[in-house]
Amino acid sequence: MADELDVLLERVGDAALRTDLRTAIDRIRAKRSFGLVFESHIPERVWLPDHPIRRGVMVVHRESDGELLLVDRVRDGEATLVGSDGSIEEANVEDLVVVAEFGQAIYPGLTRLGSINRGDDKPAHIVINGENHHALEALRFTHFGQIDCIYIDPPYNSGARDWKYDNNYVDAEDGYRHSKWLAFMDRRLRLAKHLLNPEDSVLVVTIDEKEFLRLGMLLEEIFRGAKIQMVSIVINAPGQARKQELARTNEFAFFVFIGEAEPVPTADDLLNDRPSGNPARIRWESLLRSGTNSRRRDRPALFYPVFVDPDGGSISGVGEAKPLSAARSTWEVPAGAIAVWPLKSDGSEGNWRASPEYLRRLVVDGHARVGRFDESGRGTIWYLGKSVQRRIASGEVRVVGTDEQGAVVVEPADDVGPRRTVAKTVWNRPAHHAGWHGSALLRALLPDREFPFPKSLYAVEDALRICVGDRPDAVVLDFFAGSGTTAHAVMRLNRQDQGRRQAVLINNNEVSADEAASLTSAGLTRGEPGWEERGIFEFITRPRVTAAVSGFTSTGERVQGDYKFVDAFPMSDGFDENVEFLKLTYLDPVDVELNRAFAAIAPLLWMRAGGVGPAIQECLDEGGRRKPYEFTRHYGVLFDPDTWRDFADQLPDSARTVFIVTDSPSTFAGIVEALPERIEAVRLYENYLTTFAINRGR
Ligand SMILES: C[S@@+](CC[C@H](N)C(=O)[O-])C[C@H]1O[C@@H](n2cnc3c(N)ncnc32)[C@H](O)[C@@H]1O
Structure with missing residues (x-):
């Protein structure tokens, strides 16, 4: 193959093109020197439903979500569209939606959907409705190198149309199925890597027999130098009979220990009858x-x-x-x-x-x-x-x-309760049974809804205990949140040691392939309220987290049953925790007003400052003018750098972060110097959007 490429290259007449091709091919060869080979495929695209249809933007038909079309003209609600082959067509703007593709800068914003406040001054768990690729990019501003643990349970690529690549369900007939899955995971894991604390953090990825080999190689490639182990978890001891196969009982979890991270010893080694071995050694x-x-x-x-x-x-x-x-x-x-x-x-x-x-x-x-x-x-x-x-x-x-x-x-110390030991690489605990403590538990919370294959709450809890059991203020991210089991498990850990751990969850609002078919036959299209309310975020993630915290089911009754194992108590007690539900939006760079832009990025600033207490929202005085500065007990925003002295004087002692709006590096540096050392100062450009552009030209 390599020789063949060299021969073909020699036949390219245009010398400049030949050189460019050679450089590109050499780059590919250098990168994929062993094993894992996959296409990067077409970049995924994202719908920007709030963007106006106007000349120069790219759109798709809402219904088919097919070919990308360029808007040439808009008049009286009718758009003239040009296809990639030069063909021209007319369409009603109502039937179109703007999309952004690879290389186009897009601007994330967050809209507040609601909150639950039962946890006093604890950091709020953040639950975001959004495409995880762009949400991860937005988190680069708020959580760069700050995440202690990522736990994800991505689509397993079963061939049963269980996930979408670029808005299309991937099925068993798709010849590029594995390659697409790898491209999808590769992009997201590379982004996620920037969020993990390089000194000390853990990534956990669950998977089953369909993709574990490829995933293992991908993790080795992305997380070079980290310690990677695969754990086998029995999730159904009775076993599931399968034609021509052994009865399946388990799935896997890769643990990637980054920097100095190591497993936290726990009271249960998750395999043997009784905790075994010596207390974790002091090494x-x-x-x-x-x-x-x-x-x-x-x-x-x-x-x-x-x-x-x-x-x-x-x-x-x-x-x-x-x-x-x-x-x-x-x-x-x-x-x-x-x-x-x-x-x-x-x-x-x-x-x-x-x-x-x-x-x-x-x-x-x-x-x-x-x-x-x-x-x-x-x-x-x-x-x-x-x-x-x-x-x-x-x-x-x-x-x-x-x-x-x-x-x-x-x-x-000899008075600290049970001896602790490092968990084994095979877990065999009834607590991890996915049917009993995943699906059935979810049914207790959401009696009127179904979600396929939620994890056992206690399996996630055990995994997180190994990662952050000794860190009561850890930040845990799950960007394939599904029913939100990860946030639920984080809350349980907090209750066990009065921790202040914060979960950050992301899930999109897609519907399953079957649901899409039935909604379509009911005459609905994506984007319409009747469709969106059945999406996973709105129908499952958000109500599950709400039910877990409040102790009330999606149908308004007290949740029946008790939690089990490490900390048993009635599920109807709920949890003393705070939650903020947000939606990822995309700002239109052309007609965005400064004020609107601020409202949309306000939650990002609040998240970066720790997500504690209220967020700084509107900063207008009674006359509708922007105030020079604003602060809460935890952070402040200085809009008018000329007023920095007053701002600094009034900043509460408890504040740790300030955002300073200025285009001038020297003004910024001057103010930072005068602020107390405990303060982390972050510069925002006067045009806020410049600070937040994502998705640019990769
Ligand atoms: C296997 S489920 C996770 C289940 C979860 N661990 C639980 O216990 O409920 C994977 C989830 O990822 C979501 N998902 C898939 N692709 C996504 C994407 N590109 N952005 C955001 N969420 C996505 C799906 O909607 C699905 O809910």
């Missing part, structure tokens, strides 16, 4: 990185000397990194100290697992110490990872003294 870890990215040239900023006092054998200082070209001899070593370098066992230069700044903090806290070392610069530096630090903070691990180096001496 000092080697600061020397091993495995991928462990050479100096992979991470030059993590190559620096640790200065050791040869007499006391303790860390006396930490040097700074230098450019890759700098030889070790160019570092100045303090008098009397020995420089210990990140050297691999073969003597080659490696790198440390922490920045100089972080290591200094570890030394001050007594969380780093020296092992063996010699004059040549070889040696071992040990440190306590984030998980042990968290266990110290929670009291599960006790500091009983300091050693001769000033490092802490730690041991497990």
